[in-house]
Amino acid sequence: MPRISRSARLRASAAEIVHAVAVEGRSLDAALREREAATAAEDLPLLRYLAFGTVRQHFRIQAWLRALLERRPKRRDRIIESLLAVGLYQLTGSRIPEHAAVSETVEAVRVLRRQPYKGLVNAVLRRFLRERLADAEPTDDEARSNHPAWISDRLRRDWPDDADAIMAANDARAPMWLRVNTRRQSVAAYLERLSTAGHAFALLPGLPQAIRLDEPVPASELPGFAAGDVSVQDGAAQLPAAWLLADGGSKILDACAAPGGKTAHLLELAGTDARLDAVDVDPERLDAVRANLERLGLGEAGRATLHAASADEPEGWWDGTPYDRILLDAPCSASGVIRRHPDIKLLRRDSDVAALTGVQARLLRRLWSLLSPGGVLLYVTCSVFDAENGSIIKRFVAETPDAEPAQLLPNNNIRALMRERGTGYQLLPGTRGLDGFFYAALSKRHPERAA
Numbered sequence: 139m140p141r142i143s144r145s146a147r148l149r150a151s152a153a154e155i156v157h158a159v160a161v162e163g164r165s166l167d168a169a170l171r172e173r174e175a176a177t178a179a180e181d182l183p184l185l186r187y188l189a190f191g192t193v194r195q196h197f198r199i200q201a202w203l204r205a206l207l208e209r210r211p212k213r214r215d216r217i218i219e220s221l222l223a224v225g226l227y228q229l230t231g232s233r234i235p236e237h238a239a240v241s242e243t244v245e246a247v248r249v250l251r252r253q254p255y256k257g258l259v260n261a262v263l264r265r266f267l268r269e270r271l272a273d274a275e276p277t278d279d280e281a282r283s284n285h286p287a288w289i290s291d292r293l294r295r296d297w298p299d300d301a302d303a304i305m306a307a308n309d310a311r312a313p314m315w316l317r318v319n320t321r322r323q324s325v326a327a328y329l330e331r332l333s334t335a336g337h338a339f340a341l342l343p344g345l346p347q348a349i350r351l352d353e354p355v356p357a358s359e360l361p362g363f364a365a366g367d368v369s370v371q372d373g374a375a376q377l378p379a380a381w382l383l384a385d386g387g388s389k390i391l392d393a394c395a396a397p398g399g400k401t402a403h404l405l406e407l408a409g410t411d412a413r414l415d416a417v418d419v420d421p422e423r424l425d426a427v428r429a430n431l432e433r434l435g436l437g438e439a440g441r442a443t444l445h446a447a448s449a450d451e452p453e454g455w456w457d458g459t460p461y462d463r464i465l466l467d468a469p470c471s472a473s474g475v476i477r478r479h480p481d482i483k484l485l486r487r488d489s490d491v492a493a494l495t496g497v498q499a500r501l502l503r504r505l506w507s508l509l510s511p512g513g514v515l516l517y518v519t520c521s522v523f524d525a526e527n528g529s530i531i532k533r534f535v536a537e538t539p540d541a542e543p544a545q546l547l548p549n550n551n552i553r554a555l556m557r558e559r560g561t562g563y564q565l566l567p568g569t570r571g572l573d574g575f576f577y578a579a580l581s582k583r584h585p586e587r588a589a
């Protein structure tokens with residue numbers, strides 16, 4: 139029997155990752171991490187490309203599979219459907235030559251030890267090409283929009299004029315953004331280093347530390363990454379720290395901190411006398427905050443204190459002195475970052491949104507009592523659903539006499555990219571290459587002025 143090629147093994151690994159997500163309900167990042175450990179370094183980019191691309195095109199591909207398969211494979215052989223999905227993605231979304239895509243995918247059947255399906259995989263992929271199914275107009279809305287109905291329904295309700303553009307942005311590959319650690323060097327100095335290392339980039343006025351790379355690279359290959367000169371962080375995620383600290387701030391709470399992108403940014407920008415509490419309910423994720431701060435040289439004793447605890451139970455971690463700045467980067471559906479996490483379309487359910495809005499409203503109410511009069515709380519999500527954004531803030535302001543919209547605004551360049559939503563601002567995904575984020579700044583009236 140001929141030896142199995144590396145390319146066939148790669149297709150089989152991609153199918154296993156897709157299967158873990160689509161059938162077993164596991165996260166794409168976790169499934170990828172597992173397979174990456176068993177994959178040669180030079181094969182990793184293609185493995186990621188096939189796994190991400192196939193998951194990203196899931197709803198379109200499923201419609202083709204329904205048309206192509208007269209009978210589904212037996213339950214224990216469902217991995218064959220995932221392999222076919224990887225095959226169809228190669229034939230439509232990639233530049234891989236058709237003959238290589240078909241033959242390597244057919245060969246992957248052997249890697250998966252499902253030899254009896256070799257003929258079926260070959261026949262299905264060839265029929266797809268022969269009948270030019272890729273050009274046929276999809277018959278159902280999930281295939282057409284390449285999104286589950288519950289997401290497209292919500293988007294059409296919340297953003298009637300933008301829903302199609304949002305879904306197109308969700309299906310595009312996200313650019314890589316960097317944040318320069320200006321405690322170490324100026325942005326201009328870092329740009330020099332990037333140019334010398336051969337990286338092309340763009341800047342966005344209004345985001346002073348952000349750099350958008352033309353081509354993504356592994357973080358470890360960035361000049362000075364290990365030494366803490368730079369972080370990887372979307373430009374939209376760089377707004378909250380600058381916004382919250384625009385007028386200073388000396389006692390800061392980062393209430394949902396892990397993995398620490400915004401914690402680090404807050405510490406980079408805050409004065410040396412500022413003190414920060416970083417809270418996250420997930421202790422493992424909090425370890426990532428610690429590692430981030432150490433890498434960036436922000437771990438000085440006394441400046442930041444990390445607490446593995448629930449933010450809505452401050453009895454366990456709060457010292458009783460109110461904060462003058464609170465960042466609530468709330469747990470959310472992540473519907474604004476689907477382009478970075480396409481598995482959200484497969485794994486999340488509509489009912490999750492209602493559960494999340496309960497958590498968001500509770501955190502907001504509880505944390506408000508920790509804010510000093512005159513202090514500012516910035517509520518942030520990476521969601522585009524109104525239920526998690528404008529609706530939460532509107533209800534909270536209506537029932538909280540001492541809450542008022544803060545006068546702080548992002549600068550005009552950034553402001554022009556945002557949609558105003560009641561007391562908050564929404565960035566839609568894909569706007570100037572940014573992720574989809576919602577921000578609402580609220581300040582606490584002094585008691586004598588409370589309505």
Ligand SMILES: C[S@@+](CC[C@H](N)C(=O)[O-])C[C@H]1O[C@@H](n2cnc3c(N)ncnc32)[C@H](O)[C@@H]1O
Nearest residue numbers: 394395396397398399400418419420448449467
């Ligand atoms: C959107 S992520 C935060 C991202 C982070 N701010 C950053 O910039 O890297 C939301 C975080 O909220 C945490 N979380 C969820 N419920 C929480 C709670 N009740 N108290 C504290 N953290 C919570 C999750 O573990 C998750 O790490």
